[in-house]
Amino acid sequence: MSGVCLYFQVHQPRRIKRYRFFDIGSDHSYFNDESEQDTNNARIARKVADKSYLPANEAILANLREHPEFKVAFSLSGIALEQFEEYTPEVIESFKRLVDTGRVEILAETYYHSLAFLESPAEFREQVRMHADKVHELFGVKPYVFRNTELIYRNDIGSMVADMGYLGMLAEGADHLLGWRKPTYVYHAEGDPSFKLLLKHYKLSDDIAFRFSNRDWEEWPLTAPKFAQWVHAHNGDGHVINLFMDYETFGEHQWEDTGIFDFLRSMPGEILAHPDNTFVTPTEALAQYPSVGALDAPDYVSWADVERDLSAWRSNPIQHDALRALYALESDVKRSGDVAALQDWRRLTTSDHFYYMCTKWWQDGDVHKYFSPYESPYEAFIAYMNVLNDLRARLEVAPAASTHKRSVWEALSHKARGVLHAIKS
Amino acid sequence: MRVLMYGWEFPPHNSGGLGIACYGLARAMASSGADVRFVLPRKYPVAASGAHMVFADESEPLSGTEAETFASGYLTEDRLRFMRGKYPELQYGASLFDEVLRYAARSHMVALAHQPDVIHMHDWLCYPAGMAAKRATGAPLVAHVHATEFDRTGFGKVNQAIYDIERRGMHEADVVVTVSAYTKNIVVEHYGIDPKKVVVVHNGIDADDVAVASAAEADMRRIKGLGWGIVLFVGRLTLQKGPDYFLEAAQKVLEHRPNTLFVVSGSGDMAEAIIQRAAYLGIGDRVLFTGFLRDKQLARLYKVADLVVMPSVSEPFGIVPLEALLNGTPVLISKQSGVAEVVRHALTADFWDTDDMANKITAILDHPGLRETLASRGGMEVRSQVWKRVADRCMMVYKSLVKILVRI
Numbered sequence: 001m002s003g004v005c006l007y008f009q010v011h012q013p014r015r016i017k018r019y020r021f022f023d024i025g026s027d028h029s030y031f032n033d034e035s036e037q038d039t040n041n042a043r044i045a046r047k048v049a050d051k052s053y054l055p056a057n058e059a060i061l062a063n064l065r066e067h068p069e070f071k072v073a074f075s076l077s078g079i080a081l082e083q084f085e086e087y088t089p090e091v092i093e094s095f096k097r098l099v100d101t102g103r104v105e106i107l108a109e110t111y112y113h114s115l116a117f118l119e120s121p122a123e124f125r126e127q128v129r130m131h132a133d134k135v136h137e138l139f140g141v142k143p144y145v146f147r148n149t150e151l152i153y154r155n156d157i158g159s160m161v162a163d164m165g166y167l168g169m170l171a172e173g174a175d176h177l178l179g180w181r182k183p184t185y186v187y188h189a190e191g192d193p194s195f196k197l198l199l200k201h202y203k204l205s206d207d208i209a210f211r212f213s214n215r216d217w218e219e220w221p222l223t224a225p226k227f228a229q230w231v232h233a234h235n236g237d238g239h240v241i242n243l244f245m246d247y248e249t250f251g252e253h254q255w256e257d258t259g260i261f262d263f264l265r266s267m268p269g270e271i272l273a274h275p276d277n278t279f280v281t282p283t284e285a286l287a288q289y290p291s292v293g294a295l296d297a298p299d300y301v302s303w304a305d306v307e308r309d310l311s312a313w314r315s316n317p318i319q320h321d322a323l324r325a326l327y328a329l330e331s332d333v334k335r336s337g338d339v340a341a342l343q344d345w346r347r348l349t350t351s352d353h354f355y356y357m358c359t360k361w362w363q364d365g366d367v368h369k370y371f372s373p374y375e376s377p378y379e380a381f382i383a384y385m386n387v388l389n390d391l392r393a394r395l396e397v398a399p400a401a402s403t404h405k406r407s408v409w410e411a412l413s414h415k416a417r418g419v420l421h422a423i424k425s
Numbered sequence: 426m427r428v429l430m431y432g433w434e435f436p437p438h439n440s441g442g443l444g445i446a447c448y449g450l451a452r453a454m455a456s457s458g459a460d461v462r463f464v465l466p467r468k469y470p471v472a473a474s475g476a477h478m479v480f481a482d483e484s485e486p487l488s489g490t491e492a493e494t495f496a497s498g499y500l501t502e503d504r505l506r507f508m509r510g511k512y513p514e515l516q517y518g519a520s521l522f523d524e525v526l527r528y529a530a531r532s533h534m535v536a537l538a539h540q541p542d543v544i545h546m547h548d549w550l551c552y553p554a555g556m557a558a559k560r561a562t563g564a565p566l567v568a569h570v571h572a573t574e575f576d577r578t579g580f581g582k583v584n585q586a587i588y589d590i591e592r593r594g595m596h597e598a599d600v601v602v603t604v605s606a607y608t609k610n611i612v613v614e615h616y617g618i619d620p621k622k623v624v625v626v627h628n629g630i631d632a633d634d635v636a637v638a639s640a641a642e643a644d645m646r647r648i649k650g651l652g653w654g655i656v657l658f659v660g661r662l663t664l665q666k667g668p669d670y671f672l673e674a675a676q677k678v679l680e681h682r683p684n685t686l687f688v689v690s691g692s693g694d695m696a697e698a699i700i701q702r703a704a705y706l707g708i709g710d711r712v713l714f715t716g717f718l719r720d721k722q723l724a725r726l727y728k729v730a731d732l733v734v735m736p737s738v739s740e741p742f743g744i745v746p747l748e749a750l751l752n753g754t755p756v757l758i759s760k761q762s763g764v765a766e767v768v769r770h771a772l773t774a775d776f777w778d779t780d781d782m783a784n785k786i787t788a789i790l791d792h793p794g795l796r797e798t799l800a801s802r803g804g805m806e807v808r809s810q811v812w813k814r815v816a817d818r819c820m821m822v823y824k825s826l827v828k829i830l831v832r833i
Contacts, residue, residue, distance in 0.1 A: 020784040021681065316802075321794035359770065359802050378772055381795060382788040 003240040003280035003288070004231060004271055005198065007147070007170065008247035011077040011113050012048065013352035015039040015373050019383045024390045030344060038373030045087040052251035057094040059250075059265045064101045070268045071103045071279040074247070075147045078111030078127075078134045079350060092138060099139045105281035106135050108143035108166060114349035115149060115313060117157050119327040127346070128164060145169060145282040149351050151200065151244065151303040152310065153177075155296065158189035158197070166195075168286045170244060172303040173199035177295065184238020188291040196286045197295055200244040200303060204230060209245040213258035224263055228270035228277075235276050239289040244303070305360070313354040318381040322354060325388050332395050341394055348387065356380035426823060427460045429479075429541035429558060431532070431551040435463075435471040441661075442744055443571050446604075446628055447547055451476040453629070453816035462539050464554070466528040479539065481531040481554070521550075522586070529553035536561040543823045547571060549587055552594030559597065565826040567819075568598035571628075572741045573611050579664040579738035592616050600822055604628050605763020608741040624822055627767050629812035630747045636720040637752055641729035645688070649729060654685040654790035657730035657754075659723065659745045660737070662693035667736035667759065667776050669695075669702060674736070676706045677783035682790060685711065690726060692717040727752035731796060732789045736776045737762050746771060750807045755799035757785050767810055770802035 017033035033039040063070045076095065084091040098104045110116060110127035111134060117124045132143055146161045146169040153171035161169050173183030181187075183199035207227065211217045219226070234241055246253065254260040271277050280288065304312040313319060326348055333345045356372045357380050374380040430451065434444035447463070454461045455475035465471070468480035528551070536544070536558035545567040546555025552568065559566040574587045595601050595616050601623045603609040609623045640646075645655055656675070660666040668689060675687040689699065689712060696714075703712040718726060727733065733749035733756050740762035749756050750768065757772040758765050765773050772789070774781040789796055 020780065021787045022677075022780065022784065317794035317797045318792070321792060359798060375773070376769070378770075378795065378799065381792075382772075382785060385788065385792060386784075 002231070002235045002238070002277050003285060004277060005073070005240050005242045005280050005282060005285050006071075007073040007075065007107065007242070007244045007282060008249075009075050009147075009245070010053070010080055010247045011075075012041070012045060012080040012083055013113065013350040014041050014079060014083065014347050015044070016348075016353065016380075016383045016387055018379075019386045019390075021386055024386055025393055028340075028344075028390060028394060030387045030390075031347065041083060042087045044373075045083050048248060048252055049084070049088040049091050051256070052248050053088075053091050054094055055256070055261055056247060056250040056264060057091075057098060059261055060104075061094075061098060061101075062265060063268045064098070064103055067268055067272055069272055069278055071105070071281050071284070072098075073105040073107055073145075073281050074098075075107040075109050076135070077109060077113040078131045079113060079347065081134055081138060096139060099141060103281075105145070105283055106139055106141055106143055107170070107282065108132055108135075108146045110149060112346050112349045113149050113351055114346075115152075115323070115351050115354065116349055117148065117152070117160065118310075118314075119323065120330055121160060123330060123349070124160065125164060127349075128161075145198075145286065150312075152300055153197075153297055153302075154300050155190050155298060158195055158297070159192065162189065162192055162195035167283065168196035168198065170198050170200070170242070170282065171295075171297070172301050172308055173202055173242070174301045174308040176299075176308070177297055177301045181293070181295075182238050184234055184241055185292040186239065186286065186289040187293055187295040190294050190296040193291065193294070196291055198240070198242050198282055198285055199295075200242050202303070204241060205243045205245050208243070208263070209249045209253065212249075212254045212260060212263070221259070222263070224266040224270040227263075227267060228273065231271055232274045232277060235274075240280060240285045242285075304355075311360060312358050313351055316357070316359050316377075318359075318377065319354050319357045322357060322381060322384055322388075325385065329388065329392060329395070333391070336395050338395065341391060344391060348384070348391070353380070353384055357384070426542045426827060427462065427540065428454070428543050428545055428823060429536060429539050429564070430461055430463045430476075431544070431546040431555045431558070432463060432465055433547065433550040435465060435474075437472060438469060442742070443548055443550075445634075445744065446571055448472060448474055449629055449631060449634070449812040450815055450819065453631075453812035454819070457813065457816055457820075459816070459820065462541070464532075464535055466524060466531075466554075479535060481528055481535055484531050484534045484538065525550055525553055525590075529557045532557040533561045536564075542827055543567060545569060545819070545823075546594065546598075549574075549591045549594060552590050556594060556597050565599040566597060567600050567602055567822060567826070568594050569602045569604075570595070570608055570612055570741070571604055573608065573615070575611055575615055576608075576739040576741050577665055579667075581664060598622075599826055600624060602626050602819070602822060604742040605766055607761070607763045607766065611739075611741075624818075626815055626818045626822075627763065627810070628742045628744070629810050629815040630744065630751070630807060631812050632751055632808060635748050635751045636724040638721060638724035638728040640725065642722075642725040645686075645726070645729040648686060652684060654682065655688060655730045656685060656786055656790075657688045657690065657726060657733045657749075658736070659690045659727075659733060659749075660735065661691050662689070662695040662699050664695065665738055665740070666691075666693075667738045668699050670736040670738075670776050670779055670782070671734055672699065672702050672706055672708070672712065673779040674734070674782035674786060675703075675712060676708050677779060678786050678790075679708055679711055682787060683711070685786075685790060687712045688715060688726065688730070689713065690715045690718050690723065723748075724752055727754050730754050732757055732786060734782070734786065735759055735762065735764075736774075736782065738776050740764065747807050747810070750800065750803045753800050753804065755789065755796050755803060757782065757789070768803055768806055770799055770806055772799065 014031040016030050017039050111131040144167050146166040151172045183201045187197045189195040212222050250260050300310045333342050357377045359377050432447040436448050451463045452474040461476045462479050463476040464479045467482045532554035541564045544558045544564050547569045548571050574583050595618050606625050609625050612618050613620045658671045662668050703709045727749050733754050735745050735758045737759045743762045743764035746756040746758050746764050759776040760773050772785045
């Protein structure tokens with residue numbers, strides 16, 4: 001008996017507009033590009049909803065109706081959800097219909113799809129909590145299994161997440177993490193047998209996510225029966241096949257004319273055609289299958305790039321600089337009591353901002369460039385740092401005297417402050 | 426395969442980038458074993474490139490009937506008199522045109538003496554000579570475009586006579602090589618050349634040829650020690666190089682960051698106007714003019730600068746950013762330049778968008794990490810852009826030409 005665990009990631013950052021040095025101090029809206037450029041978040045949300053989320057959800061819903069054994073899991077970042085509410089509310093409704101079937105699990109992650117675990121454990125916990133609240137508010141469910149931004153995992157992240165009460169988490173089945181071991185078994189975190197791990201089967205996952213439309217691939221075209229055959233061939237060779245990928249695979253990375261939606265529509269039926277196969281959600285997989293051993297992850301593992309480490313977000317001086325500058329503002333922004341500033345700061349924690357600054361493969365025009373709305377990593381960095389400087393300037397406007405004085409000041413409402421000012425003058 | 430290459434100048438007596446490019450290409454071809462004969466209009470001592478040098482003034486000029494054959498072009502004395510009537514601007518540059526025509530008149534004999542398989546001519550100054558060689562031998566002709574009249578004038582007052590020679594040369598050539606896709610576009614759009622006939626071969630640079638300073642310029646270093654930023658412009662002070670846009674951006678930066686020094690290195694017909702412009706903008710005390718510098722002196726300036734800006738209005742390629750990066754200094758280059766196609770780890774801006782330029786200059790001055798990333802990644806890119814690569818691509822062009830002719 002082989003369980004197939006399908007999980008799709010849904011995420012859209014709030015991209016920073018072309019924010020110039022001259023805008024510092026006068027323009028405090030960072031994410032409101034209304035131009036025809038790819039930094040126009042409303043436009044991107046609309047485009048991806050129409051090309052990917054809505055038609056893919058329809059295919060998933062049809063499968064759920066047709067196959068009682070079919071199950072699937074999603075992780076939807078909070079910053080994506082709030083943009084759907086703002087720009088494309090029908091996407092929220094569509095996901096609600098999926099969740100209402102009772103066979104769709106929602107996973108936990110950081111609200112802002114951030115790298116907060118790197119710099120601020122407190123902020124990390126806060127963002128995970130915010131996300132769980134958002135998921136509950138929209139879908140009425142509570143997540144039990146955690147997935148970190150871009151499947152980044154390390155021993156200490158595992159213990160942090162275990163500490164927050166989650167049953168387990170998802171990780172990349174990278175060769176340098178697994179060694180000779182197979183991704184088709186459940187493992188547990190080093191030193192914590194009760195915190196379990198599900199490892200992505202990157203070969204089969206990437207066959208869909210990356211290779212599906214590649215005509216140079218000897219297996220092209222990939223059909224649902226062929227793929228089901230590959231899945232079935234794993235029978236007896238493990239408990240669970242974890243197929244993890246970005247949901248935008250359907251319709252956005254692989255366009256509709258590649259036949260990706262037909263594949264999505266027929267793949268579950270083909271897999272279930274073998275009576276030994278079944279579908280499981282992450283929570284079920286962790287509950288049903290025993291751990292076969294501890295996985296020691298002293299170094300970061302992720303699902304990004306060939307390196308499958310942190311280098312997509314933190315491998316050059318501008319990325320280090322930007323990360324440092326961002327988290328250097330954390331305590332000021334939180335002490336200021338300025339709700340709008342805190343929200344902007346958190347929107348700046350989204351990992352995509354750092355991904356856009358990656359220079360690793362940039363000359364070759366690879367995926368970083370494909371996914372970046374900026375002309376170059378340097379354009380991304382300059383806009384980001386200008387925005388951070390504006391944010392810092394906003395905070396310095398707020399009184400920064402003694403703590404006592406500040407709390408008194410904060411206690412005064414905005415209106416009261418205005419009155420006080422009028423009296424003084 | 427024998428290549429007869431027509432150039433105009435060679436280091437050390439070169440007035441610009443054309444001589445350096447020809448030298449780099451000739452040397453790389455010679456060292457890869459190609460039979461390259463490099464023709465110059467006059468005999469004078471030149472840097473050893475390994476190429477077989479030919480000086481046209483050691484050859485007999487065309488006389489009598491041969492001159493008539495040549496007259497099927499348009500460059501006989503009569504024709505020249507006619508052209509001077511048609512193009513009054515030739516009166517002023519008469520000596521240069523005379524030189525170009527004299528070169529062409531001697532080219533016939535040179536070509537017959539060397540019997541090339543391919544003729545390769547560099548820029549309009551050599552086009553009449555190259556065309557004459559093609560007529561003499563029937564060998565296929567390659568026109569190499571390092572710059573067009575549109576670049577030199579910043580799309581301003583184009584010299585019609587030069588344009589006509591360029592156009593004629595490109596049309597008579599079997600293949601046109603341009604130093605960038607940017608220039609290919611100009612050749613297609615403004616000269617009516619079939620894009621299928623145009624091959625882009627980016628220029629190269631050999632790190633050993635570039636002066637690299639071990640220490641920065643001392644006075645500037647002291648200024649920098651006081652916390653000042655230094656932004657450098659290197660290039661002729663002409664319309665094409667956009668020094669006026671540099672000053673406009675400087676003024677915008679200085680409004681926010683007064684402790685910045687803008688250094689202008691170069692000379693040219695706009696020198697006085699540029700100095701006055703700095704004063705007019707009220708930034709005279711923050712702009713330093715060094716005049717024309719070369720070699721070590723220039724390298725020490727590159728070294729001390731936080732950023733080198735090349736705001737050219739139209740730059741077919743642009744060697745300055747490569748020199749800067751080899752000296753470890755990041756660059757901000759005009760999007761209207763060919764070098765932007767090769768150095769991807771550079772900041773870019775439209776030459777007219779001085780807001781964007783000022784925004785990026787400020788970012789460089791404020792963020793050491795940005796400087797470091799651009800300098801190290803950009804430096805690596807430049808080091809791979811060697812002349813050997815250029816020579817190999819030219820050889821491929823020749824082979825394709827010779828093959829086509831054999832088949833016919």
